[in-house]
Amino acid sequence: MPLRIGIVGVGYSGFDSMTPSLSTRELMFEAATRAYEDAGVDPRKDVQSFICCTEDFWEGISITDEYMPDQLGAVLKPLCTISSDGIVGLATACMHIMSGIADVAVVESHSKISDVVNPDEISSFALDPIYDHHVNADPRFVAGLEMARYLKETATKREYCAQVAVKNKKNALLNPRGVHGADLDKKAVLNSKIAASPLTELESSKTIDGSMVFVLASAQKAKKLGNHTVWINGIGWSSDTPWLEDRDMARAAYAEQSAARAYKMAGVRNPATYFDLAEVDDTYSYKELQSLEALKLAAKGKAGKMVESGAFDRDGRLPVNASGGSLGVGHLLEATGLHRVLEAVLQLRGQAGRLQIQRAKKAVVQSWRGIPTATGAVAVLGN
Amino acid sequence: MILSQKITSYPGHEITPEDVKEGKYLDVVYKFEPKYSWAAGVAISRFLAELKEGRIIARKCMNCERILVPPRMYCEQCFRPTDEWVQIKDTGTINTYSISHVGTDARRLKTPILVAVVDLDGATPGMGILHNLGEVEPSEIKVGMKVKAVWKSSSERQGAITDIRYFRPIGEE
Numbered sequence: 001m002p003l004r005i006g007i008v009g010v011g012y013s014g015f016d017s018m019t020p021s022l023s024t025r026e027l028m029f030e031a032a033t034r035a036y037e038d039a040g041v042d043p044r045k046d047v048q049s050f051i052c053c054t055e056d057f058w059e060g061i062s063i064t065d066e067y068m069p070d071q072l073g074a075v076l077k078p079l080c081t082i083s084s085d086g087i088v089g090l091a092t093a094c095m096h097i098m099s100g101i102a103d104v105a106v107v108e109s110h111s112k113i114s115d116v117v118n119p120d121e122i123s124s125f126a127l128d129p130i131y132d133h134h135v136n137a138d139p140r141f142v143a144g145l146e147m148a149r150y151l152k153e154t155a156t157k158r159e160y161c162a163q164v165a166v167k168n169k170k171n172a173l174l175n176p177r178g179v180h181g182a183d184l185d186k187k188a189v190l191n192s193k194i195a196a197s198p199l200t201e202l203e204s205s206k207t208i209d210g211s212m213v214f215v216l217a218s219a220q221k222a223k224k225l226g227n228h229t230v231w232i233n234g235i236g237w238s239s240d241t242p243w244l245e246d247r248d249m250a251r252a253a254y255a256e257q258s259a260a261r262a263y264k265m266a267g268v269r270n271p272a273t274y275f276d277l278a279e280v281d282d283t284y285s286y287k288e289l290q291s292l293e294a295l296k297l298a299a300k301g302k303a304g305k306m307v308e309s310g311a312f313d314r315d316g317r318l319p320v321n322a323s324g325g326s327l328g329v330g331h332l333l334e335a336t337g338l339h340r341v342l343e344a345v346l347q348l349r350g351q352a353g354r355l356q357i358q359r360a361k362k363a364v365v366q367s368w369r370g371i372p373t374a375t376g377a378v379a380v381l382g383n
Numbered sequence: 384m385i386l387s388q389k390i391t392s393y394p395g396h397e398i399t400p401e402d403v404k405e406g407k408y409l410d411v412v413y414k415f416e417p418k419y420s421w422a423a424g425v426a427i428s429r430f431l432a433e434l435k436e437g438r439i440i441a442r443k444c445m446n447c448e449r450i451l452v453p454p455r456m457y458c459e460q461c462f463r464p465t466d467e468w469v470q471i472k473d474t475g476t477i478n479t480y481s482i483s484h485v486g487t488d489a490r491r492l493k494t495p496i497l498v499a500v501v502d503l504d505g506a507t508p509g510m511g512i513l514h515n516l517g518e519v520e521p522s523e524i525k526v527g528m529k530v531k532a533v534w535k536s537s538s539e540r541q542g543a544i545t546d547i548r549y550f551r552p553i554g555e556e
Contacts, residue, residue, distance in 0.1 A: 021422070022425065026424045026456055044460075070455070075459045116417070116418075125415055129411055133411075
């Protein structure tokens with residue numbers, strides 16, 4: 001039986017390179033206030049569980065959980081923080097609702113990357129301290145390694161990766177949240193500075209600030225709340241081995257596993273023709289191609305050619321990252337997955353403005369936790 | 384190492400202090416140095432700016448009528464924005480205190496640190512500031528004692544919580 005948990009409210013704040021006028025907590029309060037208004041709930045009375053997705057090192061404070069309740073209306077209520085992407089937070093909320101602990105649950109995640117002076121130090125610190133940390137380079141070298149192996153194994157043309165950046169940055173020009181939107185051609189992308197070969201700077205997403213708050217409800221409760229519920233019909237998450245030396249660098253095996261679980265739950269048999277839109281990981285250009293293949297939205301090694309042909313354009317057969325994705329909008333650390341679910345929810349509600357895809361009914365969203373992880377999550381949504 | 388039928392004792396020998404001295408024991412040392420520059424936000428920025436002027440400011444929630452300090456732009460009980468700034472006094476009452484004899488490096492301190500939560504006059508009872516006590520014998524500190532802030536001079540103040548040096552007893556009024 002498909003999962004049926006309703007997304008009854010969404011709210012967000014930030015979406016800028018810097019948000020110097022607000023503290024992290026004030027940024028969260030803004031997003032939460034909008035989400036509760038959207039859902040028509042009072043967090044002090046109607047919500048039984050709160051979940052935050054944050055990382056202590058990004059916050060610069062240990063045991064971050066303790067600083068979350070006030071600005072979410074969660075004081076003296078059940079609250080937990082999980083250090084993973086926001087879609088895993090949604091899965092946790094689904095479980096709280098399915099278990100009967102809550103019939104309304106709230107999920108929050110944010111990025112306040114502008115508060116971090118040396119983010120590379122934190123990314124590097126995620127590498128294995130004994131085996132891998134001796135490489136004294138921008139941690140994007142891991143992306144370079146994956147990309148080189150992906151290109152080799154799938155015989156994908158180098159320029160197809162550049163086309164991902166061209167497409168997503170262009171889409172973002174229509175998105176009010178699109179901080180990194182741009183009208184570029186492949187040549188400009190390929191000729192931008194090399195970050196870690198073969199990856200260039202314009203193929204690397206840039207971090208931005210923002211907070212996302214979601215209100216989830218049981219099917220029964222969702223019917224009483226709001227009138228534009230979007231349903232989570234399937235959800236899955238998975239982690240590969242951490243060994244950079246041993247894991248398959250060419251594929252996103254974690255995304256294959258997550259998708260398989262989410263599809264099974266939602267009853268999706270032919271993913272390539274099932275969905276009206278997809279929001280998939282594009283932290284780096286090649287990641288979109290890897291993700292599309294892992295999600296079976298493109299055959300093995302064919303994603304690049306399909307991007308080149310326009311099949312994944314906003315007006316293509318399956319719009320992929322019509323929002324602009326992480327390359328066009330910006331990367332939001334642990335909140336990246338929630339941002340992409342937000343974009344899909346607005347589409348399925350018919351509230352995506354100039355980005356709107358006509359008759360959008362079914363969406364798939366996938367996230368990756370970033371370098372050096374091999375962890376990801378997938379959600380199947382419907383209206 | 385889990386012992387099994389084939390492995391009946393732990394291999395090797397225990398590390399001795401001599402092994403460490405002679406470099407026979409291998410380890411990997413790394414100094415993690417993240418740096419942050421936190422945006423204080425609307426409420427705390429104003430709070431710090433007021434401290435620089437030698438004043439303490441709070442926010443009032445018109446719904447529950449509490450005067451919140453340190454100030455915040457939202458009331459965590461009512462979950463709504465707070466409504467106005469309120470100047471409060473730099474005097475108050477010791478809510479609770481502790482005399483710390485151990486430093487952050489786990490060493491015994493020659494001079495103990497006197498930590499207190501001070502309920503500030505003008506804020507809702509039970510709201511105040513975490514700070515140090517001074518000009519007082521540790522044995523004389525009591526819950527309920529009236530205290531007043533001792534400020535740095537205006538030229539020394541930087542817009543930080545340490546613009547107040549400490550709170551000192553002022554005797555019963």
